[in-house]
Amino acid sequence: DVKVTQSSRYLVKRTGEKVFLECVQDMDHENMFWYRQDPGLGLRLIYFSYDVKMKEKGDIPEGYSVSREKKERFSLILESASTNQTSMYLCASRSPGQGMDGYTFGSGTRLTVV
């Protein structure tokens, strides 16, 4: 089974801090995604990456950046954390050859910005 591992289950950070959320997948998937999950809003796409060093903005990229230096690792960066970025962050990966059924999500990182 594909494993998508998010390094932290819970994080508490202060306003203005630079925050790194890490995601690692173990199945050589080309595509990786970062979503945030908020009650009533579902999951919204922040950024995704087609392959190493390639990235594309999703629906809500403001205040975020990403890094993908290695195929298995996709990092989400909050340049200057703000309280409105308190949320659950979910990473996902997929191989294009699997079609859209192939999405696999990590268990999430719950970030609180105080």
Added chain:
Amino acid sequence: QQQVKQSPQSLIVQKGGISIINCAYENTAFDYFPWYQQFPGKGPALLIAIRPDVSEKKEGRFTISFNKSAKQFSLHIMDSQPGDSATYFCAASKAAGNKLTFGGGTRVLVKP
């Protein structure tokens, strides 16, 4: 602006009852409609998916009904069990695409 609207936000059903969750979409280019199930502390996992060439798909106790002209689709959970208690998300995308667009989610509680 949510491209996929999901209702209700929460649902309580007795064991053995039917849970029904509805979704409506706007983008007529969407041609892949999955449902995801999420348990507390876990990420969403694919439950069942449908493409618009069929009006219904059934897998065990889970059925998707699809109405292309109305741009609506729904999930029916037959003979609901306490183990079905979870949050359910509908989503939509282009089958040849990459990005999933999710509905707002429905928290389902099945009472024993």
